[in-house]
Amino acid sequence: MSSDRRPRAFRLEEADMATSSEAPFIELMPDAYEAEALAAAADPQEQAVEAAQKRGVIARSIFSWGGLFWSASSGLVSLAAGLWLTRLVDDLFARSLTFGVIGIVLAALAALALLVIAGREFFGIARQRRIAELHIGLADARTRDDTAKARKLIKELAGLYAARPSSARARAHLADLSQDIVDGRDLIDIAERTLIEPLDRDAQREIAQAAKRVSVVTAIAPRAIIDVVFVAAQAIRLMRRIAEIYGGRPGLLGFLKLARSVGAHLTITGGMAAGDSLLQQVVGHGIAAKVSARLGEGVLNGLLTTRVGLSAMAVCRPMPFATSHAPGVRDVAPFLFSGEKKD
Numbered sequence: 280m281s282s283d284r285r286p287r288a289f290r291l292e293e294a295d296m297a298t299s300s301e302a303p304f305i306e307l308m309p310d311a312y313e314a315e316a317l318a319a320a321a322d323p324q325e326q327a328v329e330a331a332q333k334r335g336v337i338a339r340s341i342f343s344w345g346g347l348f349w350s351a352s353s354g355l356v357s358l359a360a361g362l363w364l365t366r367l368v369d370d371l372f373a374r375s376l377t378f379g380v381i382g383i384v385l386a387a388l389a390a391l392a393l394l395v396i397a398g399r400e401f402f403g404i405a406r407q408r409r410i411a412e413l414h415i416g417l418a419d420a421r422t423r424d425d426t427a428k429a430r431k432l433i434k435e436l437a438g439l440y441a442a443r444p445s446s447a448r449a450r451a452h453l454a455d456l457s458q459d460i461v462d463g464r465d466l467i468d469i470a471e472r473t474l475i476e477p478l479d480r481d482a483q484r485e486i487a488q489a490a491k492r493v494s495v496v497t498a499i500a501p502r503a504i505i506d507v508v509f510v511a512a513q514a515i516r517l518m519r520r521i522a523e524i525y526g527g528r529p530g531l532l533g534f535l536k537l538a539r540s541v542g543a544h545l546t547i548t549g550g551m552a553a554g555d556s557l558l559q560q561v562v563g564h565g566i567a568a569k570v571s572a573r574l575g576e577g578v579l580n581g582l583l584t585t586r587v588g589l590s591a592m593a594v595c596r597p598m599p600f601a602t603s604h605a606p607g608v609r610d611v612a613p614f615l616f617s618g619e620k621k622d
Contacts, residue, residue: 327547328593332411335540403533410597417598421467429463439526449473468602483611486588489517490612494581498574518591525595544590585612
């Protein structure tokens with residue numbers, strides 16, 4: 280079978296023009312990864328988390344009037360305590376040598392315990408700060424698709440849970456894949472699915488249990504002061520527990536920094552929560568109007584406790600949400616909206 284093909288003449292300039300007219304469309308076509316990275320960088324939720332972490336957990340203000348006040352006050356209290364202790368030991372020696380020796384031994388034990396407590400506070404704050412810095416670093420490495428930085432940070436992330444036998448399999452899996460995977464973003468996503476998502480489930484379980492306790496106690500408590508004390512105690516316990524789940528060990532000062540970050544996150548995300556199920560249910564559907572006043576207060580306190588837990592989860596998490604969306608109030612505590620329960 281023969282084809283009727285005749286020779287055809289064309290100008291080389293036409294071919295060049297055709298090629299050059301197609302080139303800009305090829306060059307200007309955005310890469311899928313770059314588009315995803317730009318979207319992640321512009322995510323208001325992630326920006327809110329990092330801003331809250333910088334205000335609280337990793338705040339490094341060189342000078343502030345509040346810090347100067349507390350430093351000076353602490354110094355005066357320390358001097359007063361030292362003078363009182365010196366006078367006490369002198370009085371004990373004046374009474375008896377045995378009493379003086381006992382007083383010195385007890386003072387030395389108290390000083391040793393104080394040093395241990397101070398060391399635990401220092402390492403607890405440093406550990407929380409490192410977790411927050413890991414979060415920011417992993418978010419940046421994923422946005423830039425920086426493989427070298429991702430491998431370094433994933434190694435540090437795995438080391439954070441080295442003492443947990445439950446994470447041994449995930450850590451070994453990450454160690455095997457670290458050198459095989461050449462895409463930093465994929466490595467971070469695998470780390471999130473294998474190492475962090477099981478911790479997310481534990482944190483969500485803690486939030487749900489705290490919300491249940493708060494809603495029940497508020498509904499049956501005879502006094503309003505009991506509600507206030509119990510809700511505050513549950514919020515403190517919940518924040519400390521979520522920090523421990525993600526690897527933090529907050530002492531007193533560490534908890535204060537964590538509470539500052541959680542408060543900052545709640546403040547920043549207050550406008551974002553306008554479309555959340557919390558306000559939709561409380562304002563739009565009127566939970567308190569459908570049930571008794573005490574039960575309505577219990578549900579409302581349970582919703583607010585859930586919000587605190589979700590903010591603590593976002594702040595304490597060592598990496599941003601990438602493979603899954605950040606949970607909302609309805610995802611964690613659906614029993615507050617309907618009869619369904621979540622284990």
